[in-house]
Amino acid sequence: MSNRCQNILLCLLLAAVATSPGASAQGQTGAGQARPLPQVVEEDLDDAGLEALPANLPVLEEAQVLEQFAEAERLFNSPDTADQDTSLPLFGQLVEILEPQLAAGQLSDDLRRVLARSLAYRAQVHFNFGEVELVDSGLRRMLEIDPGADLDRSRASPKLVDQLDSLRRRMLGELDFILEPPDAEVRVDGRTVDALAGPVAVLAGQRLIEVTLPGYQKVERPLEVEADGRISLELSLERTSAVIRLFTRPAGTRVTLDGAVRGVTEGIAPEGFLPQGPAAVYRREDFSAEMILEGVLPGLVLLEVSKDGYRPQRFELQIEDLLDFPMPPIVLEEESGSLVFKDFPAGAEIRIDGQPRRPDNPGSSRPQLKLPPGAYHVTVNAGPSKMFSTQLRLADRQTMEIDVRLQPGLAFLGVLGGDPNTARDLDQSLRLALGDAGKWSLINFAARGAKALAEAGVSAETLRTVEEQAAGGARSAIEWQRVQQAVDAAVEGLVYVVAVPNNDLVATHASIWIWPRAPGPAAPDRIRLPLGDPAALEALKKSFSRTVHLRRSWVGALLIDTDGAPHPMVVDVTPASPAEAAGLAPGDLIAGVAGVPVTSRAAFDERIAAAEIGEILELGVQAASGPRTAKIQLGASPDLLASRRADLLESVAYSELVLLAEKVAVEDAWIVELDQALILLRASEWRLAASRLNSIRAPQTSHGVGQATVDYLLGIALSAAGPDFREGARQSYEKAAQLDGARLFHNDGAFIAPRARARLKALGG
């Protein structure tokens, strides 16, 4: 080998190392990409490097080998002799790569031919370089691998051709096959040969001939082949069974014959395969390669084809004789059912398992959607207050009608933190409980929610820290308004819920954070939920099931419990109230309501709360003048959200008020606004609350809840908003202090005037 040639080969091997799987990522070449041609570098390598190289040869996919072979062949056939030179290392590399695979018995017939041809081309280049000894060994090796291989005789030197022919005569003999049936497959020493094309060249020596054809008895024949000799071989195969041939759509279909699994179709139908009949709507590539079922005997056979997600098919075949039985292409249809949405709101969006889906008939008032069988989480979204969510299981060929009942959206943002088991259990139990919380549509926004929260800087850790800070009375480190904005932008829903187990290793409880969509207060409610406690879950569910009432029944009397009387005692009666109309007076004891004895104010309240506004109740009265019965017709009082109740989720209540505002009667609109302002007050959103209160126009009533109530709350909001608002607060308190009968919360609630006077004094007014 010349020095030049040796250098080229070494450089090639180096390049191969650089592109091997063990090499750096920078040097790797993606599958299917054209391999870069090795650069010729005029540089010597030491021997140690040379010896180490073969072990690092790259493993190429068949396609890559063919691609490289084509490139090498192109260079070899180039008129430019420099290109021909460059082809040598490429052929050399192919030989180096493929030989070990051949030795390991892993080489396909195609690659075997590539190897042989590479050897042939390399021998030609060596011949051109005058490296005679390499030419002979190369050609010899070529014939050993593929006795039918040949040189490109139109381009090869006649001398080289002679050299090859000489070798052929010394190494090969010929076999001439006469077969019945003629299309039987012939293998020589396990290698398929084309017996129909004429005499087949084989290596001289002991050879094993195998002839096969589906449905026929296999024939094996050992044979001694002499160099430069020809043997004529006449063989007739015996038919032993019928054969079923089939193609399926799709590939991967399991085929069963008379109950016995015969295999799974694979591959792609060959060129020239043309689907016919009903199968004509599909492409050739949709079908598998041909599957051949041998060993079929005449008679009735049951052929079954099946694949998950597809409807199975059965064929009863009457096999008349020992013949081939080509089946028409078998098409398996996908299993599917249909969802039909009733009462679908115009413009609403359908999501299946969180992914938006266009209906099959867009624009229809009854959209339909075809889906594979399975369990789905279906949501319909027509805005945060109009959402629908359901879990369903759709069967094959089922048409399921869905009544779209739009409800306000309760967006579940998932579980942050916790060990995987805890998180999964908590996620499931919360979704189960909240999904059953009556008036809400629970939508699982875990993925989008977690992303939005993360973007707003909220994680399990930050929430735990905030909880710790809150326990100490310190202000939250989280900017809740930013969080609210982020979540508002990311998901739909009127109320958001996220759960955080208290520990990532061994959690005992979780904190459930709940807040409403803007303009509700951004600061969240937080509920401590012991894990594995069904009662706590039920309580949580109830918190979402409460209804905000704007009105309540009204008596108009202040009753007290005293140890000096066995029944609640009237101590004050509101002018022009139901109590006054019923003739109640201070000192009267209320012994019973509607025939039921009462011994405490709480029991009295319970009876009144159970009665309807306007209902007439009989009261058992013990007056100084003696016992009597009084009939009282319950009045109606505004019913503001009562002073802080442990079971009231203000975030939920606010959202309900948002919904109420859309449909409330004009005369009750101020109650809704006042309730919203109250929630903002409790969330310490002073300025927002003050702004809201400023816009409320409540009735100017001398007794009960009215404008004085608004003024008093406005005074609280303004005095908390800062020194700049002190004068406004003072004026508000002054107005509120003027009406002695004004009340907080409801018409029998706390008296405002003494409160306003005291706050006024504290302000220095």
Added chain:
Amino acid sequence: MHRAFVFSSLTLLCWALLPAPAASQDPAAERLYAEARRLLQSGDGNAAREELQLLVQQFPQDRLAPRALLQVAEIYHALGDLQATRQALEKLRSDYGRSLESAAAFVQQAEIEVQEARRLADLEAARATFRRVPLLYGRESYPDLEARVRARIRAGELGLQLGDDENAVAEFLAAVEDEPAGRFTGRARLLLATALTRCGEWVAAAEVLQRLASEAVPTGGQPTSTAADRESAVRLLSLLHRRLVRQRSGLTPWLAASRYPASGLQLKEPTGVAAAEDGRLLISDRRLKTVFLVGADGQVLQRAAVETSGHPGWSAGAPYVVTNLGISAPFDGLASPRFLEPRPGKEKPLKGLQAAERGRFDDWFIIARNWKSLLSYESSRQGQALMAANRPEPVDLAQDHLRRIYVLDSASKQVLRLGVDRRQVDVVLKGGWKRPVALALDALGNIYVLDRGNRTVEMFNAAGKRLARLGPSLGGGIELRRPVDLAVDGSGRVFIADTDLPFVVLLD
């Protein structure tokens, strides 16, 4: 043993207003803190203090440092070293001014000021300290701070003691309406009702009290009132019922007289009766030489053999009896304080004690036979004779809600009230009694006088107007014979001891 008790109690004091401290950033600091807690629990306060001071010294930036300093202050406080307590609190406020502990330090500082107060001005100063807490630790930065709620309530309480009822209402309102609901809310509502009553807004007060009394105990979450709060609310409502609603309805304050207690306690010669706010009674019987503690339900809880010489009483929820030579707690076995006659230079024990009241500054006001004056004893046993110019013949004492001392003078047949300066004496009312023997006040300021000569009990409002008179026949077959003492409990029930009746008379 006693020491251990002191320390374990005090841990409840400071930590009660604060959450558990955040974990330390340094294991060494955490170890010091844990060791201090262990020492504290074992009762070795000084050793605990040293560990905590070491922590503050070595880890001044640690999250545990302010907590440690607060506990140092509380240990000093428990040990009675007020100077060191103040220093520790001052350091806490100056070095860790934005910490939660510094808010608690303000509260603690104000409590010390109350404890050390000897004049109204001292109480005013303490109230000012309490009022600084909401200003310095507002809701903007500390949304849910119990120390602030506590400070508001204490400022309101001092306002009530100082007679600044409207500002007290405002403080309690802030605690109820402006703060998140918490465990102090019930107490604040109770005090709000008291303050409203003092402002003459008793209907508004009744509304507040009834809402508290009806409050359902939540099944989950933190309760916002205690059972004691709710019971107190019902007692106050009952008082309003007896003293105001009955009057508004045209009824007398008393509807019936009966024997008390109903449990069958047989007395022989009852000579004294004192009622606690919660309805417990202390009854003394001269012939049995025994005092009985009777529960609010009328059951005898305890008895003790004591020879009394005058009117028994209650101070800060604990009963005491007056003996010839001193004042004693009959059921806890503690030594009785002894007093000296208020004669400068002569160390002669005071004898013939008839009645005593503990003042607001931990002082004692005493009536003793042969002394035509009201005797006052501050921290020393050496007393001072007050009202001497009036030459009274005092027979009984009482205090109103402002802790002002009222004296029943059998000579002038008047009820006198000692001024804040301890010099001025106001005549609150003058009665046509023959031999007044006992005086009582209720929480609304009504004054009750027992006249042994006429065998009557009379009730006057705070302005001195007589509202009712009853006796000798009380109804229910009971007639006063030789009445000697009377008492009013927190719900307005009146009790009379009559040496000729083998029971206490209950007027309801």
